[in-house]
Amino acid sequence: MVNGIVFYGIPGLLAIMGLVILLQRENLIKMLIGLSVMETGVNLFIVGTNDVLKGTAPIIEEGFRIYCDPIPQALVLTAIVIGVATTALGLALVIRIYEKKGGISIKDIKEMKW
Amino acid sequence: MKKIFGLIIIVLFAYVFLSFLLVVPFGRKPGHVANYYLDTEPEKLGGKNVVTSVVLIYRGLDTLGEVTVLFLAALGVSALLTGMKRDRKKIRKPSLIVSAGTRYLFPMIVLFGSYIFVHGHLTPGGGFPGGVVIATAFLLGYVALEGIGENIKMFHITEGTAGLLYVITGILGIALAGTFLENFLPLGRFGSVFSAGIMPVLYVFIGLKVGTEMAGLLHSMKGGEHG
Incomplete structure (x- = not known):
């Protein structure tokens, strides 16, 4: 149970913190930071689900019998790379918006009002 | 209105995570697919990782x-x-310590990145982390050295060639082994660098592609000219 709280609860808390930053801030760069924090939380959560008690990393070696599940690790490897790519694209958009509107607050973008 | 919507989304999100904490057991044995991979992989594909x-x-x-x-x-x-x-005009020249240190660090970081992607089938890591490590060397170079990575066209050529070779390796799998990206090389001795068939080959291509791609990305964010 203690391990469960550490491996599921802390990533969940991190993801919720990221979501709060994403929804409450008006600075676009801070919103992107929130997105990154949230992404880290979700990735840690997926990695946490693969943990097996007394298991080692899934690298075949003499003398080890119990291995962790390799599939979540492979999935998270993909997710991290995609996250880097989207963050870079988002930052490029922020640079463009700063050039066009002269500010990086979400309030500067009148076209996105709802 | 907006705040209330945000609060509702946050509460729902928190509920999903909390229900995982209560429902999904922690530290259980891997499922069928994972056990299949762990049991048959060493004989079938020969990769340690x-x-x-x-x-x-x-x-x-x-x-x-x-x-x-x-x-x-x-x-x-x-x-x-x-x-x-x-x-x-606002960009200051880097200090002597930074540029001299970078001159020694730059080849070391590139070497370390290459080590990571060449040993991707034996140790943790692989093409993506190795490529990103190489890109950090270029980031350091852009900050501290003048005129490094200005030949952006060469990056694009390397990137395109690596991507093309990746796809060609996959198509060779169709021709020689039956399915796309299937292993067609001999497996070699388990645990050595030249083993595991096409895995190290593919990771070298991915490492080169990711490294040059990230370096090119940093170059365009720096505001250099584009090839």
Whole structure:
């Protein structure tokens, strides 16, 4: 149970913190930071689900019998790379918006009002 | 109104995570698919690192899509930032300590990145982390050395060639072994560098592609000219 709280609860808390930053801030760069924090939380959560008690990393070696599940690790490897790519694209958009509107607050973008 | 919506979304999100905490047991044994991979992988594919086999062979098409997404993002950044005029006068010259230190560190970081992607089938790591480590060397170079990585065209050529060779290796799998991205090389001695068939080959291509792509991305964010 203690391990469960550490491996599921802390990533969940991190993801919720990221979501709060994403929804409450008006600075676009801070919103992107929130997105990154949230992404880290979700990735840690997926990695946490693969943990097996007394298991080692899934690298075949003499003398080890119990291995962790390799599939979540492979999935998270993909997710991290995609996250880097989207963050870079988002930052490029922020640079463009700063050039066009002269500010990086979400309030500067009148076209996105709802 | 907006705040209430935000609060509702946050509460729902928290509920999903909390229900996982209560429902999904922690530390259980791997499922059927994972056990199949862990049991049959050493004889079938010869890779020591099972995660690498999952990424490159069992889910190889997914990785090809991932490389494509990375390429599209780099293309998008390049397209968004092309033709921007920056005030270059504000950039200060780096101090002697920084530039002299970088001159020694730069080849070491590139060597370390290459080590990571060459040993991707034996140790943790692989093409993506190795490529990103190489890109950090270029980031340091852009900050501290003048005139490094200015030949951006060479980056694009390396990137394109590596991507093309990746796809060609996959198609050779159809011709020689039956399916796309299937292993067609001999497995070699388990645990040595030249083993595990096409896995190290593919990771070298991915490492080169990711490294040059990220360096090109940093170059366009720095505000250099585009090839």
